Amino acid sequence: MSTKTYNARLLLLELVGVLLAILFLFPFYFLIVNSFKEFKDIVANTASFPDTFRWSNYSDAWTIMNYPRAFMNSLVITVISIIGIVLFSSMSSYWMVRHPTKLNQLLFGLFVAAMVIPFQAVMIPLVKLGGMISWGDLTMMSSRWGIIVCYFGFGIPLSVFLYHGYIKSVPLEIEEAAVVDGCSVFGVFWKIVFPLLKPMTVTVILLNSLWIWNDFLLPLLWINTPDLRTIPLSTYSFFGQYMKKWDLALPALIMGAAPIIIFFLALQKHIIEGITAGSVKG
Known part of the structure; x- marks a missing residue:
């Protein structure tokens, strides 16, 4: 009797899971199907399957949005930002964990407090401050390095919080043995500790990559030069005040989301492992 009850419950849960999956995947159907339609067909019947596939929508969107340049801008900003976030967050977290002084505890508390400040609360002062900072011909506004510095500031607090919890799980005896063998502080970190942080490092890379690649508000406020536009910009x-070119915007959305989706699917198995380990240790 208990086996039959368990099987029936399992079947019900599987049906609910399938229905939820269909519900969440349904918007992707609209996105993909309508990306091959003419504008009039999209307006007339959004849910219908296209009679003929207009592959020219993708080529037109590719040309109008200058996809190669936008892709390169997004790639450069994302990669450099991720490298900086990983380096600064891992090293500072390691130092705060291994040297739990009152100052380091205060710094960690400030990092955690920074996580609860919404971007909308600081975006106007940030733009004003960025407009005043310049070194000769090099300015923060409308520049790659300026927006990368901003991503450092917004991405490091969460990354420090994740690394801080995970580093507590690294045995101190391993580091002490390396020091006895003559390894320096930097050698201990880069040769011993940092390789052990791989699950958390992958998690930090994935979470920040998804955010930076798809971010729209900060590039909209920061970048005023067409040559520096990212893919979201x-x-x-394609969205104007009086007209929205859905027949071109939908292919652009797919081409913009495809690289980060592939990247996420390739490394997603590390997310649960890294977040779970970092949240329960210590």
């Missing part, structure tokens, strides 16, 4: 060019 280039996609936004």
